[in-house]
Amino acid sequence: xxxxxxxxxxxxxxxxxxxxxxxxxxxxxxxxxxxxxxxxxxxxxxxxxxxxxxxxxxxxxxxxxxxxxxxxxxxxxxxxxxxxxxxxxxxxxxxxxxxxxxxxxxxxxxxxxxxxxxxxxxxxxxxxxxxxxxxxxxxxxxxxxxxxxxxxxxxxxxxxxxxxxxxxxxxxxxxxxxxxxxxxxxxxxxxxxxxxxxxxxxxxxxxxxxxxxxxxxxxxxxxxxxxxxxxxxxxxxxxxxxxxxxxxxxxxxxxxxxxxxxxxxxxxxxxxxxxxxxxxxxxxxxxxxxxxxxxxxxxxxxxxxxxxxxxxxxxxxxxxxxxxxxxxxxxxxxxxxxxxxxxxx
Numbered sequence: 001x002x003x004x005x006x007x008x009x010x011x012x013x014x015x016x017x018x019x020x021x022x023x024x025x026x027x028x029x030x031x032x033x034x035x036x037x038x039x040x041x042x043x044x045x046x047x048x049x050x051x052x053x054x055x056x057x058x059x060x061x062x063x064x065x066x067x068x069x070x071x072x073x074x075x076x077x078x079x080x081x082x083x084x085x086x087x088x089x090x091x092x093x094x095x096x097x098x099x100x101x102x103x104x105x106x107x108x109x110x111x112x113x114x115x116x117x118x119x120x121x122x123x124x125x126x127x128x129x130x131x132x133x134x135x136x137x138x139x140x141x142x143x144x145x146x147x148x149x150x151x152x153x154x155x156x157x158x159x160x161x162x163x164x165x166x167x168x169x170x171x172x173x174x175x176x177x178x179x180x181x182x183x184x185x186x187x188x189x190x191x192x193x194x195x196x197x198x199x200x201x202x203x204x205x206x207x208x209x210x211x212x213x214x215x216x217x218x219x220x221x222x223x224x225x226x227x228x229x230x231x232x233x234x235x236x237x238x239x240x241x242x243x244x245x246x247x248x249x250x251x252x253x254x255x256x257x258x259x260x261x262x263x264x265x266x267x268x269x270x271x272x273x274x275x276x277x278x279x280x281x282x283x284x285x286x287x288x289x290x291x292x293x294x295x296x297x298x299x300x301x302x303x304x305x306x307x308x309x310x311x312x313x314x315x316x317x318x319x320x321x322x323x324x325x326x327x328x329x330x331x332x333x334x335x336x337x338x339x340x341x342x343x344x345x
Contacts (some may be wrong), residue, residue, distance in 0.1 A: 003173065004189045004230075007320045014191070017049045018153070021285075022339070027125075030044065030076065030077050031043060031044055031045040031055065031074075031075065031076040031077075031078060032074075032075045032076075033045075033053075033055065033066065033071050033073070033074055033075075033267075034071070034072050034073035034074075034096075035066075035070055035071060035072060035275065036070055036072045036157070041055060041057065041058050041064070041066070042057065043055045043057035043058065043064070043154045044056045044057075044078070044124075045064060045074075045076055045078060045080075045122075045124060046124050046127045046128075046131035046132075046171070047121075047122060047123045047124060047131060047132065047161070048068055048119075048121060048122045049121050049123075049161065050235075050238075050271070050272060050273045051067060051068045051069065051235040052065050052066070052067060052068065053066045053067075053068050053071065054066075054131060055327065057132070058078060058272060063131065066293040068116065068235055069116075069137045069180065069235065071116070072096075073096035073099070073100075074094065074095065074096055074102065075095045075096065076093060076094055076095065077093055078093065078124055078125075078126070079093055079124075079125045079126070080092060080093070080094065080122040080123060080124055080125065080161050080166070081122065081123045081125055082094065082104060082119060082121070082122045083118065083119075083120055083121075083122070083196075083233075084114055084118050084119060085117070085118040085120050085122035085233060085234055086199070086200075086233070087198060087199035087200035087201070087230070087233065088198065088199070089164070089196065090104055090106065090112075091106075091107055091125070092105055092106055092107075092266040093105045094122075095115065100116075101113040101114065101115055101116075102114050102115070102116060102119055106310075113202065113255050116133070117235065119235075120233055120234055120235055121138075122162060123162075123163060125163060130312055132160055132161045132162070133158070133159070133160055133337060133345065134158065134159045134160075134161075134344065134345060135156075135157065135158040135159070135344065135345040136155075136156075136157050136158075136342055136343065136344040137155070137156050137157075137342060137343055138153070138154070138155040138156075138174075138340040138341065138342035139153070139154055139155075139156075139340055139341060139342070140152065140153040140154075140338050140339060140340030140341065141153075146282060148177075148178065148179050149175075149176070149177070149178045150173075150175075150176070150177045151176045151338070152173075152174075152175045152176075152177070152342055153172070153173065153174050153175075153336075153338045154172070155170070155171075155172045155173075155317075155340065155342070156170065156171050156172075157169070158168040158170075160163075164195060164196050165193065165194060165195045165196060165198075166193075166194050167192065167193045167194075167325065168190065168191070168192045169189075169190065169191040169192070169204040170189060170190055171187075171189035172186075172188045172319075173186070173187055173189070174186040174187075174336050174338070182213070183213070184213050184214070185211070185212070185213050186211065186212040186213070186334070186336055187209070187210070187211045187212075188208070188209065188210050188212075188319070189208070189209045190206055190207060190208035190209060190213075191206060191207055192205075192206035193205050193206065198309045200229055200230035200233050201227065201228070201229050202227065202228055202229070202230075202240075202242075203226075203227050203229060204224070204225075204226055204227065204242060204244075205223075205224060205226075206222075206223070206224050207223045208220075208221070208222045208223075208224075209221055209222075210222075210321065212321075212334050213253075214328075214331055214334040215321075215323065215326045215327055215328055215331050216250060216253045216254040216326075216327045216328050216331075216335050217250065217253075217327065217334075218250075218251040218252050218253045219250070219251050220248065220249070220250045221248070221249045222247070222248050222249075223246065223247045224244060224245070224246045224248060224265055225244050225245055225246075226242050226243050226244015226245065226265065227242055227243075227244060228240050228242020228243070229241060229242070236268070236272070236273070236275075237270070237271060237272045237273065238269070238271040239268070239269070239270050240268065241266075241267070241268045241269075242266070242267055242268075243264065243265055243266040243267065244264070244265060245262070245263070245264060245265070246262070246263040246264065246265045246287055247260070247261075247262055247263070248260065248261045248262075248263055248287070248289075248297075254327055254328065256327040259292075261289050261290070261291045261292045261295065262289070262290045262291045263287040263288060263289050263290055263291075263297070264287075264288060264290060265285055265286065265287045266285070266286050267283065267285035267286065268283070268284050269281075269282070269283045270282045270283075277306055277307045277308070278304065278305065278306055279304070279305045279307075280302070280304050280305075281302070281303045282300075282301065282303075283299070283300070283301045283334060284298070284299070285298065285299045285300075286298050287299075292325070294324075294325075295323075295324060295325050296323075296324050297321075297322060297323045297324075298321070298322045299319075299320075299321055299322075300318075300319070300321075300322075301317070301318070301319050301320075301337065302317065302318050303315060303316075304316045304317070304324075305342070311343055311344055311345075312341070312342070312343050313341070313342050313343075313344070314339065314340070314341055314342075315339070315340050315341075315342050316337070316338075316339050317337065317338060317340070318335065318336075318337040319332065319335060319336050319337070320334070320335040321334045321335070323335070
């Protein structure tokens with residue numbers, strides 16, 4: 001009798017455990033997508049940015065990346081921080097209504113609707129750390145038999161997107177060697193922080209480092225503090241402009257005395273990401289000096305990527321730095337361009 005009771009007890013325990021696990025599994029997969037072709041995807045939406053939605057499903061060990069324009073309907077009880085094209089940021093749940101618009105359920109019980117095109121960013125307020133991280137690494141190498149020219153590049157980037165802020169960091173290395181010519185070296189790195197406000201305004205600060213042999217620059221540290229605004233903020237592109245104050249500290253390898261200066265800066269950033277397998281990121285910053293009369297600097301970058309296999313891409317990049325008062329007369333401009341193969345997380 002005792003043995004029979006024990007068997008029945010364990011059977012009921014297993015049944016209860018199974019029901020509980022089924023409930024939690026079902027509760028965890030509470031979001032669903034209906035695609036333009038009629039396919040349905042069920043899982044947990046993590047975020048959507050730059051026209052790509054990330055969703056975790058129970059049948060894959062990696063989040064799916066889905067183009068936002070390929071989604072016809074979305075249903076979720078998860079709370080998101082949503083950014084609209086007009087710059088509003090709303091804490092809400094969302095679902096698609098009968099007319100195809102997206103209904104946003106506000107915290108005060110009211111609702112508002114928006115089109116899919118007008119919703120440009122969403123972040124799950126309880127999403128895990130790794131779903132908010134992006135990273136990439138690029139490697140390039142070339143060798144020319146004549147004069148034994150060897151060139152190598154390595155670029156590493158990473159970023160994190162918080163509820164109301166983001167941070168990005170990068171480090172780039174360039175090396176070139178040739179018979180009978182001194183090696184060329186260039187190192188560059190930086191970290192950037194943005195805090196997002198309503199109506200597409202943001203505060204920003206960053207610190208950049210540059211070292212190159214072309215201008216005998218041992219180290220240049222530039223710190224910036226300012227504000228900016230997105231003039232264009234959509235599922236196809238971002239275009240922001242900003243400005244503020246900058247502090248610049250430099251040391252040199254040719255005996256030129258170290259120098260420090262204060263500057264104002266103005267800049268612009270253009271990001272095109274919904275162009276098929278191509279994407280483009282370009283930045284331009286101008287630095288007129290406040291403490292060195294007549295001095296002017298500028299930094300220009302452009303990166304173009306072509307994704308040929310999922311998460312793998314070929315990249316063309318150009319970086320140009322101009323200084324009208326370099327340590328070596330005649331070397332006002334330093335630039336590097338290259339082609340590399342990369343992988344993104």
